[in-house]
Amino acid sequence: MKIIIPMAGLGKRMRPHTLTTPKPLLDIAGKSIVSRLITDISEMLNEPIEEVAYIIGDFGKQVEEDLYKLSEELNLKAKIYYQYEALGTAHALYMAKDSLSGNVLVAYADTLFYTTFKADISEDACIWVKKIDNPSQFGVVELDHQGYITRFVEKPKEFVSDLAIIGIYYFKDASALLREIEFLLENNITGNGEYQLTDALERLMNKGMKIKAAEVQGWFDCGNKNAVLQTHQEIFKLGKFQKTNLLPENITGSVIHQPCYIAEDVKIIDSEIGPYVSIGNGTIVENAKIENSIIYSHASIQNATLRNSMIGSYVKYHNMKDREVSLGDYSEIL
Template sequence: MKIIVPMAGRGSRLRPHTLTIPKPLIPIAGKPIVHRLVEDIAGVLNQKIDEIAFIIHKDFGKQVETDLMAIAEKLGSKGTIYYQNEALGTAHAIMCAKESMSGPLVVAYADTLFRADFTLDVTADSVIWVKQVEDPSAFGVVQLDSNNQIVDFVEKPTAFVSDLAIIGIYYFKSGETLREELQFLLDNNIMKGGEYQLTDALENMKQKGLKFVPGKVDEWMDCGNKNVTVETNSRMLGFLHAERQNLVHSSAVLVNTTIIPPVYIGENVTLNNTTIGPNVSIGKNCSVENSTIQNSLIQTHSKIKNAKLSNAMIGNYASFDGDFTSISIGDYSVLD
């Protein structure tokens, strides 16, 4: 089994946090989004992941590539880097990894997290992971027949056809078949809105009689902007706490400090005269003093003093000393 992760977009809606690193490497509960994503996919697949192919922009830099290769290694997989340097759509992005498209594979977009408990139907030609939503008009949805097979894909329906939204994770029994269909789009310049779309390839495959079924997830968490990323961090902390995972690193130094779970406290964090939680992540090598923090996400190597934070997101190597509460400051920022 292989996993292909298109992640060449910078994530402009999450700026300033994506000015220095791509969105999929933003930590959620102490671990990069893309790391949690591939871990959770591996858990659902319940089989060895032979290769993880990451599709990035060439400007991301060597450190990003090193970090991604380390994620693959931690899962016992081969890591491969491909480049998409033009934003030409989902089908074009996936085809940048065409050399890895063989055998069964999963395509997963690295800006979403999920929780699921279902068994993958390996007899299906494709499984499209979906989540029931209240407002399907904001999403691409699938329509099912009486046999629970997908019979139609509808992008942002104006009239109700289904409330099963496509979350951006797909299983294909044959990577070769997917590659052929995507190549057909590129060779024939089949575009919508100036982009090559994966859904066009899916429709062609369905018209040829391939069997598509849904894989329904219990939770779907977005990381599109600052507010929803902080919310996703909170929800993930809740899941991990319920699973009784230890989220406070043994090297953390707590002086006159109250912890209100769920929280994540990283390696070599120092907390002094502070109340942390609930729903707070603090990355490694941070220090917090004389502060109260809840419902917030703080990355690494940052210093916080005299703060009362809620719904805040603070980047790496930042410094904050002030009265603001719902703040968003990026890497290396100073606000005092």
Template sequence: MKIIVPMAGRGSRLRPHTLTVPKPLIPIAGKPIVHRLVEDIAGVINQDIEEIAFIIHKDFGNQVPKDLIAIAEKLGAKGSIYYQDEPLGTGHAIMSAKESMSGPVVVAYADTLFRADFALDTTADSVIWVKQVDDPSAFGVVQLNDKNEIVDFVEKPAEFVSDLAIIGIYYFKSGETLRSELQYLLDNDITKGGEYQLTDALENMKQKGMKFVPGKVDEWMDCGNKNVTVDTNNRMLAFLHADGENMVAESVVNNNSTIIPPCCIAEGVVLTNATVGPNVSLGKGTKVENSTIKNSLVQTNSIIRNANLDNAMIGNNAIFDGKFTSISIGDYSVLE
């Protein structure tokens, strides 16, 4: 099994945090979004992962490919790096990794996390991960027949046709077939709004009689902007705590401080006269003094003093000393 992860977009809605770090590498409960994504996919497919192909932008720099390859290797897979330098749509992005499209593949967009407990139907030509939603008009949805097969894809339906939203994760029994269908779009310049879309390839495959089935997830968590990313961090902490995972490093220095679970507190964190939690992630080397923090995400090597934070997101190497509460501070910012 191979996993293809298109992630060349910078994530403008999550600025300032994505000005220095691509969104899929923002940590959620102590691990980058993309790391958690591929781990969760591995748990669902229950097969050995041969390769993880990451599609990035050349402007991401030299360190990002190294970090991504390390993530793949932690899962026992080969890491491959491809580049998409023009935003020409989902189909174009996936085709940037065409050399890795062979055998069974999973395509997963790296801006979403999920929790699921279903067995992957490897007899189907394709499995599309979906989540039941209250307002399907904001999503692309699938329609099912009485055999639980997908018979139609509808983008943001004005009238109700289905409440099963496509979350952006797909399994294909044949990577070669997917590559051929996407190549057809490129060769014939079949676009929507100037972009080559995966959904057009799916529709062509369905018209040829290929079997599509849904894979229903229990939880779907977005990382689109600051508020939903903080909320996703909160929810992931709760899930991991319920699973019995210890998320407080032994090297944490606790000076007259209280930790209210669930929290993810990394190595080298120093807490002094602080109350941390619930629902807080603190990255490596961060120092918190005379502060109360809840429902917040703080990355590495930052300093927080005299603060009362709630629904806050703070980047790497930042310094915050002040009375503000619901803040969003990027890397290397100083407020004191």
């Protein structure tokens, strides 16, 4: 089994944090989005993963090194492909054409999911879906009585289905998908100016491929700051975070309301932390109250009250009360 993760988007809705770090490499509760995605997929599959292929933009050598390191930590072989132009979901996969063969699972690095079922890789293809309340904002699928997909509908104005595509796809023989993507590109078949994966999928279904829908229990968005913080909460509620051993000398005169993720070398002085707070390596918090927030590494928070906030690495945030903020790396508010 191979996993392909398209992640070349600029993450504009997550700025300023994505100005320095691609969105899939942002940490949530001490673990990057893409690492969580790969781990959750591994738990769902019934067979070992032989390769993970990342499709990235012009993110620089450090990002490539981080992805290779992440894969090594997960005992996976890594490949990196590049999509320099935003020409659509099918075009992104075409950039990884050398990996589009055999059993392949495609997972777009925009969201996380939760499920207790194991993937059925005996099917020709599967698409993961989630029942939602607002289907007009998403691509949805219609099913037959056996749970196979009969139609794709993008952001329906009138109700046709409440099963939204969450961005995870399995193909028993990905070379068949590659042939249909090549057909789209060769014949310049686009939707809204981009080469769409759903067009390739419809061609596969028209040729007889049966695509099963697999419904997940949880689908967590990482599209903007508020969505990330909501996902952050859900991860804590599911217990999907590593609990750290807090050294007494690093936590003085302070109260920690669990659940929280606090890196081992964080110093917290005369503060009240939590619930639903993550604090990264080397951060110092003094005389502060923080809840439902993510604070990245080597930040300094003093004489401050924070809620529903994201604070980047090396930020200095002092003498501010009762604020909800989103500050990129190296910002200073003193």
